[in-house]
Amino acid sequence: MKFLLATDGSAPALRAVKYAAKLVALMEESREHKVTLVSVHDDAGLRHAKALVGSEAVQDYLRELSDKELRPAIRALDAAGIRHDIVIRTGSIAGEIVALANKGRFDMIVLGSKGRGAMMDLLIGSVAQRVLATAKQPVTLVK
Template sequence: MKILLAVDGSDYTKRMISYLGAHRDLWVTGHAFTVLHIVLPVPHRAAAFAGPDIVHAYYEDDARVVLEPVRAQLAEQGIAAEVVHKVGHPADEIASYAEKGKFDLLVMGSHGVGALKNLVMGSVATKVLAKCTVPVLLVR
């Protein structure tokens, strides 16, 4: 099974990885994992002012800050994964990547790092559920 793990570095990302490790018999053996992190785009005017080198460095740094701890936690759980980051709006990019990559399952935390929280689910999780045709497992 091809499994996509959408991560943002939040506590819910940590819970999701812990869940996978705690249920190794169901999730880890025989599956191919890809970790996806979406970096929010720099506004057009700011990007034009800063220049492409600074913007690119920002994207790489943002991804590194999120993905290094995720890699470490996955390693602790014995989960090998390909790691990818993209620039864009999280819900759109996650749903698109899951479908284009022909993943069998998308796993993500129910909430992210956003300042505004919905009562039941985060706004990105809600939008991904609405847009994505790939089955989604939300970990709370």
């Protein structure tokens, strides 16, 4: 089974990674499982920064940010003895998660839900809602 674990370094995202690690551990050990961590940053709001400092500097900054946010998830999977791959992308966060899930033929997407509240999510939406609405795969949200 192939799991795509989206993380942004938040506490709910780390809980989602730990939950997925438990799922993998509970599954039949003779089957090969693939776990991929993905970090996505929306760079649309950084157009002015790109004009000032250049696209490469912005990409380097986003890469460093992703590396920092991925560290707790990597430690959790390493501690559970689960091998994993890492993917770092920029663009529409939900769109990139779903596109990767489709292209990589993942069986399940696991991500944390920050739980801002129904009114806030109604006004601005959430990545979790957009992934749920557009993914073809089962999506597990962890609070």
